[in-house]
Amino acid sequence: MLAAGMSESSPAAVVGIDLGGTSIKAALVGEGYTILARRAVPTDLRSQGALLDAIERLVESVAGETAPAAVGFGLPSQIDQRRGLVLDSTNVPLEDIDVKAEMTRRLGVRVEIDNDANVACLAEARIGAARDARHVVMLTLGTGVGGGLLLDGELYRGSVGAGAELGHMSIDEDGPPCQGHCTNRGCLEVLTSATGVMAAAHRIASERPHGTLAAARAAGEDLDARFVIDRSRAGDTEARDVFTIVGRHLGVGIANYANIFNPELFVIGGGISAAGDLLLDPARAEYHRRALRSSNDAPVVAAQLGNEAGVLGAAALVL
Amino acid sequence: MLAAGMSESSPAAVVGIDLGGTSIKAALVGEGYTILARRAVPTDLRSQGALLDAIERLVESVAGETAPAAVGFGLPSQIDQRRGLVLDSTNVPLEDIDVKAEMTRRLGVRVEIDNDANVACLAEARIGAARDARHVVMLTLGTGVGGGLLLDGELYRGSVGAGAELGHMSIDEDGPPCQGHCTNRGCLEVLTSATGVMAAAHRIASERPHGTLAAARAAGEDLDARFVIDRSRAGDTEARDVFTIVGRHLGVGIANYANIFNPELFVIGGGISAAGDLLLDPARAEYHRRALRSSNDAPVVAAQLGNEAGVLGAAALVL
Numbered sequence: 001m002l003a004a005g006m007s008e009s010s011p012a013a014v015v016g017i018d019l020g021g022t023s024i025k026a027a028l029v030g031e032g033y034t035i036l037a038r039r040a041v042p043t044d045l046r047s048q049g050a051l052l053d054a055i056e057r058l059v060e061s062v063a064g065e066t067a068p069a070a071v072g073f074g075l076p077s078q079i080d081q082r083r084g085l086v087l088d089s090t091n092v093p094l095e096d097i098d099v100k101a102e103m104t105r106r107l108g109v110r111v112e113i114d115n116d117a118n119v120a121c122l123a124e125a126r127i128g129a130a131r132d133a134r135h136v137v138m139l140t141l142g143t144g145v146g147g148g149l150l151l152d153g154e155l156y157r158g159s160v161g162a163g164a165e166l167g168h169m170s171i172d173e174d175g176p177p178c179q180g181h182c183t184n185r186g187c188l189e190v191l192t193s194a195t196g197v198m199a200a201a202h203r204i205a206s207e208r209p210h211g212t213l214a215a216a217r218a219a220g221e222d223l224d225a226r227f228v229i230d231r232s233r234a235g236d237t238e239a240r241d242v243f244t245i246v247g248r249h250l251g252v253g254i255a256n257y258a259n260i261f262n263p264e265l266f267v268i269g270g271g272i273s274a275a276g277d278l279l280l281d282p283a284r285a286e287y288h289r290r291a292l293r294s295s296n297d298a299p300v301v302a303a304q305l306g307n308e309a310g311v312l313g314a315a316a317l318v319l
Numbered sequence: 320m321l322a323a324g325m326s327e328s329s330p331a332a333v334v335g336i337d338l339g340g341t342s343i344k345a346a347l348v349g350e351g352y353t354i355l356a357r358r359a360v361p362t363d364l365r366s367q368g369a370l371l372d373a374i375e376r377l378v379e380s381v382a383g384e385t386a387p388a389a390v391g392f393g394l395p396s397q398i399d400q401r402r403g404l405v406l407d408s409t410n411v412p413l414e415d416i417d418v419k420a421e422m423t424r425r426l427g428v429r430v431e432i433d434n435d436a437n438v439a440c441l442a443e444a445r446i447g448a449a450r451d452a453r454h455v456v457m458l459t460l461g462t463g464v465g466g467g468l469l470l471d472g473e474l475y476r477g478s479v480g481a482g483a484e485l486g487h488m489s490i491d492e493d494g495p496p497c498q499g500h501c502t503n504r505g506c507l508e509v510l511t512s513a514t515g516v517m518a519a520a521h522r523i524a525s526e527r528p529h530g531t532l533a534a535a536r537a538a539g540e541d542l543d544a545r546f547v548i549d550r551s552r553a554g555d556t557e558a559r560d561v562f563t564i565v566g567r568h569l570g571v572g573i574a575n576y577a578n579i580f581n582p583e584l585f586v587i588g589g590g591i592s593a594a595g596d597l598l599l600d601p602a603r604a605e606y607h608r609r610a611l612r613s614s615n616d617a618p619v620v621a622a623q624l625g626n627e628a629g630v631l632g633a634a635a636l637v638l
Contacts, residue, residue: 078613087613135478156470158581158614159454165578165611173490173571184574184609252492255503259484260579262477290503292484294397294406295477 018310021091072317074119121148123313251286269303337629340410391636393438440467442632570605588622
């Protein structure tokens with residue numbers, strides 16, 4: 001339970017929690033999205049109870065003497081907002097549990113929860129790359145591909161509140177099998193995530209046996225996304241060609257979402273977006289080539305908030 | 320201008336207009352979506368002025384002695400609902416014109432306009448296959464592929480009100496070039512419209528030179544969608560194989576929209592849907608194989624209102 005009474009110095013402070021498979025990040029956030037305090041702890045993966053205990057202690061720790069008005073949570077989970085239930089989670093032990101009711105009981109303040117991709121989209125829309133926009137498609141390219149959708153200023157959560165799974169759109173019906181629980185083929189996720197970057201790098205290494213990627217592979221590199229990003233930033237043209245391939249797939253996906261949603265802009269985040277315009281320029285070109293005239297002029301921009309999108313978006317749920 | 324004063328027999332009657340490239344259909348629609356009168360005339364394509372004159376006369380003619388409370392229009396057009404402007408139309412001379420203001424001035428009653436695919440979706444949601452559903456994806460497979468989207472009970476019209484172009488989602492990034500104004504490849508439209516049916520029929524005719532479709536082609540048939548539907552209903556297994564191919568593409572598109580929108584159900588309309596379960600069964604199977612577990616149990620049903628979806632949906636805009 002949090003300290004009672006409002007601190008006079010932070011009349012409207014709230015706590016934002018970003019739960020990931022590796023760490024739990026927390027921020028005490030004041031007016032104008034000012035971060036007043038930060039804390040992070042390794043994620044306690046032993047059990048659901050241990051994880052919830054750790055989260056409760058982290059909220060209390062980051063709040064300190066302040067009594068936050070509310071706490072927002074970004075969770076790596078499929079959430080049924082109608083029933084307030086976490087259905088299933090990626091990499092953390094949360095399943096079939098009403099996290100909102102449980103944390104409200106533990107903390108004694110208002111609690112809101114949402115999927116981490118939605119939360120990141122909300123943060124970018126409030127104070128990041130999509131500030132002031134009301135129709136936004138955000139794609140986060142990392143281990144998987146997540147998506148957040150802002151329609152007419154509100155997060156879209158689908159008919160059961162599970163949210164839009166924007167990474168699981170097939171753009172190549174006979175393409176490579178997707179990953180994780182997904183039984184589809186040629187999804188944006190398998191083509192533009194870290195997996196997609198690595199696959200494109202290996203393809204180039206095989207097609208160009210005397211090239212730099214083939215040499216790196218022969219020297220024991222596994223050509224993962226981190227390696228390809230570093231090499232492409234250092235000017236390696238073959239590593240840059242990897243992002244031309246991945247960017248082209250991304251552009252096909254963006255064109256599809258442009259025709260479907262006609263958003264004001266696209267925000268691309270996640271670890272893979274560290275490739276910057278090496279990824280985004282081919283994506284933009286492919287998007288402009290393919291989308292209908294009425295939908296082909298939305299800017300495609302990089303996310304601005306990086307690692308802080310999680311805690312700031314979680315705070316935005318309750319601010 | 321319409322007759323002044325309310326008719327006592329129809330206290331809440333409205334007129335619905337369905338404008339197409341071949342004919343303009345009109346219905347006087349009363350409470351409970353009862354059709355009180357119908358009229359249709361060939362579309363006057365000579366000029367924008369002639370077309371608007373013809374529409375005005377048709378509204379007056381179908382209303383007769385009744386003074387309708389309002390008139391709704393389903394138009395084959397891209398519409399900017401924010402500015403009330405018809406931007407562009409398919410097969411009719413309406414471009415860069417404020418049809419709503421113009422018809423309000425001519426008719427002296429409240430007027431609403433919307434895209435014909437949206438209007439058909441609204442009709443199915445009010446009194447057709449999607450009655451009582453609040454999250455619906457409708458695909459109309461005809462010469463092109465149109466789409467209507469009901470999200471939380473409201474038609475979704477995108478950020479500029481142009482509507483969702485659900486037929487222009489690529490599911491095969493290196494597939495056949497799309498048609499009309501579209502510069503994309505492998506769109507649902509080119510794979511599941513009348514064009515897609517004909518292409519699949521010709522593919523089978525070429526692959527099976529001693530089969531029934533090859534024989535029909537040799538006899539001068541052009542293997543168009545109408546012919547293939549008739550043959551498949553008559554039991555021709557090759558014609559049925561055409562719909563297995565087209566249905567599979569449709570199922571890939573449905574799986575994508577399931578992951579994006581998580582709707583309560585899918586409604587499939589348009590001329591090609593006359594193939595019924597010969598088309599829908601392979602689509603359902605492919606959808607169930609591909610969609611995420613949380614989104615793969617929405618029913619896929621045929622539209623119920625057929626040719627009347629247009630006038631009834633137009634009436635629904637103002638009822």
